[in-house]
Amino acid sequence: MINNPVNTLLKNSVWIALLSTLTACQVFQDTPSASAVLQSKSGSNLNGSVNFSQSGMKVLVTGTFSGLKPNAEHGIHIHEKGDCSSLDAMSAGGHFNPANSKHGNVQSASHHAGDMPNIMSDANGNANYKATLSNFSLVGDQAIIGRAVVVHRDPDDYQSQPAGNSGPRIGCGLIR
Ligand SMILES: [Cu+2]
């Protein structure tokens, strides 16, 4: 084939189109998301869902809840097992803790990968939740997909071991 300038231009255009398509796919794969629909547990009336969206090294966590005790804080964590089958959600195991750390506030030096800030409910027992966290991920060895998000009746005190003394597990959802 003769390598004239028009042919070269055409070939380059095809390559640019192909590369653009590949780049678009790559960007899509680099921003994974996941969600969990909560099942009420321990005899609670909790309803809710939690969404996770990866942005670089951070995960944006958003959630909506109803049926909580009004005007109160409630612990919420990632638990290690994606098993919400038991009535008290104990089947979900302990806090996700691949680094074998102590339980604590996500803003302090020592905390589990699965630790999160408390939910705050309003006067009607509803809550909107939003937190940007870097202690877990949707990809790699800190990944939470396939694990469970658990909501508790009481506040996490961010100190007591091994789980912040946040009381019964009133909701559990598989992260997928
Ligand atoms: Cu928990």
Ligand SMILES: [Zn+2]
């Ligand atoms: Zn913990």
